[in-house]
Amino acid sequence: MELKVLQLDQLNDLIQVLIMDDYQLIGPKVKDGVISYDSIKSSSELPIGIIDHQSPGKYALQNIQSSRFFGYTVSPYSWKKYLYPPVQSLFKVNRNGKGISFEVTNDEPRYAFLGVRGCELNAIKIQDKIFLKGNYIDPNYKRRRELSMIIAVECFNTCETCFCDSVGSGPEIPDGADIVLTEIFEDGDHYFLARSETEKGQDIFNHLKLNDADDKHVLIKDAQLERVRTQLKRRVQTTGLKSNLMANPDHPRWDEVAERCLACSNCTMVCPTCFCMTVEDVNDLDGTTDRQMRWDSCFTSEFTYIHGGNTRESVKSRYRQWLTHKFASWQDQFDSLGCVGCGRCITWCPPGIDITEELEALSIPSNQYKKGE
Amino acid sequence: MGNNRPKLAVWKFASCDGCQLSLLDCEDELLAVAEAVQIAYFPEATREVVEGPYDVSFVEGSVTTPHDEERIREIREISGIVITLGACATSGGIQALRNFADVQEFTNIVYANPQYIDTLDKSHPISDYIKVDFELRGCPIDKYQLLEVVISLLAGKRPNIPTHSVCMDCKLKMNTCVLVAGNEPCLGPVTQAGCGALCPSYNRGCYGCFGPQDSANTDSMTEVWRHLGVADETILQAFRGFNGFLEPFKGASERLE
Structure with missing residues (x-):
């Protein structure tokens, strides 16, 4: 594990290193009036200065004229749409004369997820338990998960609907990601604190010329997360x-x-x-069948x-x-x-x-x- | 399948023809359909008529006259499976708006010689008169759902025609919710899927063409629309659309009168 400072212009370097490394980079951007986790090619596509307002049954974006990249909280659709897609083809059956043949395709993309929040990382950990533990392992999920890289970003803002703290899933991100970023905005300075958590994450760091972070940076980050925690209005009493x-x-x-x-x-x-x-x-009229799994x-x-x-x-x-x-x-x-x-x-x-x-x-x-x- | 191709008949009652045109609208798949089934009676497509009985009858439209009542019973007699197509056949259709008023009054206003008009008080769904084996919803029906029914009939399996909400389809397509993020009055939460969430995919609220989903909570929907600032009269009209005479849309609109 290394704790580094990633300067603003190095955010795009990070994105380019991931793309060069054959990752399909998925990150936040404004699309159809919401923050959407979508394919991105450069840091200029990130939702710079955009925050979200979420309340019961309501969602809206606002441009607050800030240079902050990750000022929003969470997108309408989580990373689940990539790791566990809404509709998946399990296999196809073709009719050949009097016989049938089975066809399985597994060309899973290699995703790098940029901007995974604490709550979302915990959700991925929960789905890992569901799909990867026990007697029945989902091979498609396993492949996608093993190929994926997670670059988590700790929250700076909260929405009215957030309550990560009381269910123990945020706002800080202790483990589970390959890289953890914290966007720091302090006394006119704007940079990221960057922590590699795995070898995969460290390999990416090695391609970037990052300066070491010191205790001062950690204190600023801790204070920021504490401020986020105090902003959380909703909570769940989990005892009993x-x-x-x-x-x-x-x-x-x-x-x-x-x-x-x-x-x-x-x-x-x-x-x-x-x-x-x-x-x-x-089924098709010519006798081919596609066996699909879809969210229910x-x-x-x-x-x-x-x-x-x-x-x-x-x-x-x-x-x-x-x-x-x-x-x-x-x-x-x-x-x-x-x-x-x-x-x-x-x-x-x-x-x-x-x-x-x-x-x-x-x-x-x-x-x-x-x-x- | 050769001579074992099922004999198909397509019948029309009070309707606009849009649903049976969906069959012709299958374009790419039409030839394959025509090979898989024997189109025995389908005046919209061909003048050639093969006498009944028929293995499968598609019925479009609602029952609005005493003559219709007789005809639908005859069709049931000579058909193996009866499948209704679209909102008119399933709910009485847009013409069932008259069910909320006095049909005699309309007749007197519209026709110069109303004494020649022999009509029922109400526009009825087919299932009011005969046993229907399967109902395809929509105004008009969705051609992929129609194909799914044809393919399932041939394969001998239950068709995948979900009865859940339009919201499910929006979410599967990753649409932005027009109601929550756009303040757009949308009937999606109470409406049955089947159209592929067509209107919300183009930033419009759902009009409820496929009728109520299997667990529609229309009173909560009314509250949501009121919360958006929609007047009760407008909400009433929204429920009283192509499927206005189908519960629970019917009851919801009546409670808004």
């Missing part, structure tokens, strides 16, 4: 959360939230840890449809399933929470249902709970 949720399947709050819930699935689609999927055969959601009726009916008929039962999975049964299954506090489900929920608010309401004992509290 699992037992309380599991003990309250009939809490009156479930009925209330079901009145607002549109069962549209937006929350699960934007969630960086949600991993549910379905498998469909897409516990909010759809089809998701729990089995022979004879649906095991979660009501929207209430689906919302309860989602929330208790994220904060309770996930702990049994993967030994962590299923939530990283990125706030996407709050922002992209059209009626603006706020999981932190729901959890707080559910923590009030049923017999003391008053509607609308």
Whole structure:
């Protein structure tokens, strides 16, 4: 591990080194009115001076005329769209005369992700557990993950919807990335503190002429992260959360939230840890079949449809399933929470249902709970 | 498949023809479809008529006259599988707007000799009269969904026609949400997917052409639109579109009256 100072003009050098090293660089840029994680070729494409405003059911960008590269918080879609794409072809089956032949393609790109936030890195770690641990390993995810390089960037701003601190996923980034950057803006100085965490990251550093960082830089960085932490308004009380949720399947709050819930699935689609999927055969008239895996959601009726009916008929039962999975049964299954506090489900929920608010309401004992509290 | 090709008939009721034209609109796949099935009755495409019975009947349009009632029952008699095409056949269509008013009054205003008009009080979906094996939603239907149904029939499998919201399709396409980020009134959360999230992909709110999704919460949708500053009368009109007579869109608009 090395701690270095990366000057502003060296940010583009870093990008060029990654591209020269055959990485497809994915980073933040303004596209379709949002910060989008997309293919970028130079630092000039980054969202310079752009910040985001996110609140329940609302999203907007603002140009604050700053030279800051990473002033926004998180993009609508997480890195999940690259590591675990929404639609994946598993294999194709072709008809040859009286027989059939199988065709598997695995030309996975080599991604370098620039701008991964603390919450998002934790989400990747959670998906690593889901797809790479245990008896059943997803070979496609494994290949993409092994080939990828993660350049994390610690947050400078927060949105109203952020709550990383209380679920232990930020704002600081202790480990899990190849390189960690912190954008420092202090007394007119603007530079990055850069830390290599892995050999892969160190190899990239070796191509750049970076000066050593000293204790003063670390103090500035720590103070910045502390300021970010104090800005976080929302929080989740995780102590006793699992037992309380599991003990309250009939809490009156479930009925209330079901009145607002549109069962549209937006929350699960934007969630960086949600991993549910379905498998469909897409057939052609000439007899070829493409077996595809696509994201699914516990909010759809089809998701729990089995022979004879649906095991979660009501929207209430689906919302309860989602929330208790994220904060309770996930702990049994993967030994962590299923939530990283990125706030996407709050922002992209059209009626603006706020999981932190729901959890707080559910923590009030049923017999003391008053509607609308 | 040779002589085992299923015999296909396409029938029209009260409708604009747009849905059956979707079959002709298959262009690239049309020849393959014509090889895979025997197009036995399809006046829009050919004058040649092969007598029934038919293995598969596609039915477009809604039932609006006593004569229609008789005809749809006959079609059921001579058809193996009946698949309805589009909003008219599934919900009564845009012409079901009359279901919210007095049809006799309209008839008197529109026709010089209303005594010659023999019409029902309401525009009915096909399923009000006969057992329908499968319904394809949309105004018009989506040609890829139509192909999926044809291919699935031939392959003997259940077609992949999801009943979830348009939002799912927007998210799978990585669209920016026009409602959350654009303050655009959008019916996507309560509408069934199938169009490929066409309007939101072009920065327009969803019009609800595919009717309600399987778990549509229309009252919460109303609240979201009110929150965007949309007047109740406009929300009522939005629900009362091509699928206005289908619950829960019907109930949602009635509660806004």
